[in-house]
Amino acid sequence: MSPTVAVVGASLAGLSAARALRAQSYGGRIVVIGDEVHAPYDRPPLSKGFLAGTASLDDIALSAPDDEDLGLEWRLGTPAVGLDRLGRSVLLDDGSEVRADGVVLATGARARRLPGSEGLAGVHVLRSLDDALALREDLAAGGRLVVIGAGFIGAEVASTARRLGLEVTVVETQPVPLAGPLGAEMGAVCAELHADHGTRLLTGTGVAGLAGTGRVEAVELTDGTRLPTDVVVVGIGAAPNTEWLAHSGVALGNGALGNGVLTDERGATNIPGVVAVGDCAAAWSAPAERHVRTEHWTTALEQPATAVATLLGAGEPAPTPVPYFWSDQYGARIQFAGSRREGDVARVVEGSCADRSFLVAYERDGEPVAVLGMNQPRLFTRWRRQLRSPVPTPC
């Protein structure tokens, strides 16, 4: 029987792993297992163009025509429920199993929900295509929207909803949105986009509960404010899909360790022949001196090549990628690259915050360690490049 690699997870990280296997000359079977019935699709547009109705399902499909040549066996709509490490098989919820010589864990993460919101119509999270379709339908009716959480997903949904003509309020527990990724100073600058475009932003206040019977009618805040609304979107982060591995022997982190499948810098888990990539993986980071679970799209795209090399027994040193993410809100393009820590100094090196067009370098001991751009893609790209080592391609 020919060797088999099971890729558990059929989103960007899983598809990238399958592509990387073939790119690295793996000739055996590749079985890609996905819990959703949909073929791989791109998630970032779900809060933007797809939610607005300007991007179609075809537009956001991840598979390229060349992917036909990969010869993948798809098991979509069948969630994995267990991993038997001795038998080397992945157990699926339909009772079947996929025996494999190597396993790539790429099960991603799911949106955290607000406790007590179950069963209340009009309350949404946004992670999957089905989530986006349901939200799109509710937004089409117009009216009022409350977004809980002013992170990137929340801000993008607010932006799209404003464009669709809804009256939008964003509620954030922290005093400043995006202070975690961008620092308080620049988080505040980016959050000004809300007011620029007629979105009300309430910070420093938590959600006490949702009111309504059958359908949500209002969001009640801890400061006593009651926000009547027609639709609620909860954007309070994501949790890795690792419960199915509970009895597998695969080492999982807890909150302090980064909360996901623990891997080394090259994607290896504690079990030989099993690697993990993407949102579900907490990879060891030498600079951070801890396991870090990264939910960036770019990580899901790039990390699988290294993990697959590990799986196939190649021994090149792990690359040191520069984390990168972007967000499109209210027509503004926000891009961030690098590793920022508290204490790094943000310095405007081009443009101005007031003009909503700037480039900010974060400096530590006088050296740039991260860069943030708003509506400065060209300059941002050059700075981002300086943060990573260039690999020139000869003509």
Next chain:
Amino acid sequence: MIPVCPTTALPPGEAIRVEADEPIAVFNVDGDFYAIDDTCTHQDASLADGWLDGCAVECPLHASCFDLRTGKVSGPPAKIPVRTHRVVVQDGMVYVQPGTPADGAA
């Protein structure tokens, strides 16, 4: 033909965006000029703002790579190639012929 700029205004390693029916990006790779559609086929971003790496340009938004000579995708997430356009250099001026593929392009 659309005049782009004097050759001296587009030094090696640089790119310029040209307004046409569909915007075009013109690149100087070590003295050779290439022109392709400026808008990335993946999502809305200007390739003239991208990073030039040999004969490939990397999209500034999601790092899709396109071969400047053929317009073909050389790195995901883009799935669809960009069109190439013929570049003519005459009397120190760079021109593009929109809709005429570059010589040797597929």
